[in-house]
Amino acid sequence: MDAAITAPHGSDAPVQRLADIGFAAARALLARHALVLVEVAAGEPIPGSYWGDSEAGVIAHEVYARADTPVHSLLHEACHLIVAPAERRASIHTDASDSQAEEDATCYLQILLADDLAGVGSARLMADMDAWGYSFRLGSARAWFEHDADDARAWLAARGLLPQAPR
Template sequence: MTVADLGIDRLRTLLNRFELGVERVADDQSIPGSFWGDAEAGLRGHTLYVRADTPVHSALHEAGHFVCMDDARRRGLDTNAGGDYDEENAVCYWQILAADLLAGHDRARMCAEMDAWGYTFRLGSAAAWFAEDAEDARTWLAEAGLIEPAGTRLRYALRR
């Protein structure tokens, strides 16, 4: 699913609750702050950049980096979100939960999109990882105050 398929206003409404603005880039322009290039979302400061053809999984993954990084990294954010292995897993978990907050999307679709893009998990799929092997990511997010303790819902918060 692309941003055009979903509708940019749905993405904006969700991500504004996390202090992250969403800017649409013209279809014939490169995306500022994109680490991967092509249609992949970009981050600079408190802005997520997308085009119509940007995959929703890319937008939510980069948004997850924004939410999961600390204030010091967020202040200097330009293209490379950085973070370590544990944070990367937390970001993947966060984006799956976030998909449920977008009308027209859900966690099953997000997991399928992650698999199709090439995310790799020990159990072979994003859905299997999320259901059976993501305790470390849930714990990381809960300790950072970003999800409810049960690990099933996001809090509208940023890591500080």
């Protein structure tokens, strides 16, 4: 298995949260991919959240998050919608993963998109992924991304989902 996600460590894990970067930049990034970021009030359950707690949720073309939602969670769930074929996206609710190849592509794309959020970046996102409980056969998100993600990159490229501009 290339990338896997174990149950999150919990709300006290030292990861970057939406409150740290604000909703505006995340909302603009998602809008570029025809997604809507729906802000959920503090303490309210997040609709479409697979893991519960502060984890982002997905329903069709909407990504749900609170201020305490980890940035990596928001990007991961958004990327599940981005990589899903349009005909399937509309029916997605909570569990967005279709295959291991799609899961790997989602992880790869979330790392790329982190560079589009000021104050986040791919290095910080990969560290947060490791802290939260993603597991990779090479031991870290960075090692996987740099040395073992050719299949994820190829999957994205075959579908025209890799960013066109150099990063």
